[in-house]
Amino acid sequence: MLGLHSPQTGRKGRSTSVASLLLHPPQLIEDRGNISEAKPVWLHEGHLESQLWFVRRTQMSEMDRRGFIKLAGLGGGIVFASSLGLNTLGSVLDYANGYAGKKVEKDFYFVQLSDTHWGFSGPKVNPDAEGTLKKAVQVVNSLEEQPDFIVFTGDLTHTTDDVQVRKDRMAQFKDIVGQLKAPTVHFMAGEHDASLDRGDAYQQFFGKLNYTFDHKGVHFIVLDNVSDPGAIVGEAQLNWLKADLQQQKPEARIVVLTHRPLFDLYPDWDWATRDGAAVIDTLMPHKNVTVFYGHIHQEHHQMTGHIAHHSAKSLMFPLPAPGSVPKKAPIPWDASAPYKGLGLRNIEAEVRQAKYGITELNLNGG
Numbered sequence: 001m002l003g004l005h006s007p008q009t010g011r012k013g014r015s016t017s018v019a020s021l022l023l024h025p026p027q028l029i030e031d032r033g034n035i036s037e038a039k040p041v042w043l044h045e046g047h048l049e050s051q052l053w054f055v056r057r058t059q060m061s062e063m064d065r066r067g068f069i070k071l072a073g074l075g076g077g078i079v080f081a082s083s084l085g086l087n088t089l090g091s092v093l094d095y096a097n098g099y100a101g102k103k104v105e106k107d108f109y110f111v112q113l114s115d116t117h118w119g120f121s122g123p124k125v126n127p128d129a130e131g132t133l134k135k136a137v138q139v140v141n142s143l144e145e146q147p148d149f150i151v152f153t154g155d156l157t158h159t160t161d162d163v164q165v166r167k168d169r170m171a172q173f174k175d176i177v178g179q180l181k182a183p184t185v186h187f188m189a190g191e192h193d194a195s196l197d198r199g200d201a202y203q204q205f206f207g208k209l210n211y212t213f214d215h216k217g218v219h220f221i222v223l224d225n226v227s228d229p230g231a232i233v234g235e236a237q238l239n240w241l242k243a244d245l246q247q248q249k250p251e252a253r254i255v256v257l258t259h260r261p262l263f264d265l266y267p268d269w270d271w272a273t274r275d276g277a278a279v280i281d282t283l284m285p286h287k288n289v290t291v292f293y294g295h296i297h298q299e300h301h302q303m304t305g306h307i308a309h310h311s312a313k314s315l316m317f318p319l320p321a322p323g324s325v326p327k328k329a330p331i332p333w334d335a336s337a338p339y340k341g342l343g344l345r346n347i348e349a350e351v352r353q354a355k356y357g358i359t360e361l362n363l364n365g366g
């Protein structure tokens, strides 16, 4: 279990721990093959607990730490430190250089849920198709410290040609997630919700397909790369994005939320946005950009230049790794490990450093 122990050192003891961390980086840090051009840091269970705890302390505010320790008891798996501008060691050195404690934007955390596919039916894939989303709502509601907000990154509902069934599913989905205790929920569409009617029903239930919001020093941009059946963002939205970014300083903290990957992860499986390169080009002048998306029903982490892209698991069925099998198809339910491959995530935003610590949460508490 992670993070359920006491600190070995207080703030005054950090310099000792810094030395310890610097002396033993191989125990704590390993590269992942799917990450390039930057050195994000993966922290796995099983590392020396006192060191792991310390690394987390360097990444989290007081509020985050309290929340995280409680979250860890729910079956958190891996923490991923998305490093933009500074890496984890940079954070430690930052403290040593006296920046810590200065007044900065308040850190916070939010929860990402994705690909709930309400209305899907397939007992061999998910025999609890009607219960999984409700279970996820319970998991989020059971967090002792509620997130500032929740985001759903698309495919709220499973696709259907029947307009009335589509609307029924959206109404049912809305009822279920209406039980969430968090004060704010941000929605976005997936192609299952929006590609057959260009987002008409979706907008009736959930509002705009693309929009922005600001939270505690972070500028969030919700991009729609699904309502056009050509899997594009489109020129009009691209111009809207450019105009929005012109209002942001180069060092602004920017988080993009979208459904499809913006880079070419695996176009043969529709795991790409056809004009995603233009979106990334538009974002590139900004130093601190992170993208959270869904669509591929599994975790994936990739850099395009200095921009980090993180996909989330589904809450209905997992999909295989990109190109790992001849045909994309849901991974069957494993009765010996219910809900395996499904999950949601907690994202700790450390605003000043534009860092995002991801903790994957399971539905089975394991």
Ligand SMILES: [Fe+2]
Binding pocket: 115, 117, 154, 155, 190, 192, 295, 296, 297
């Ligand atoms: Fe999906």
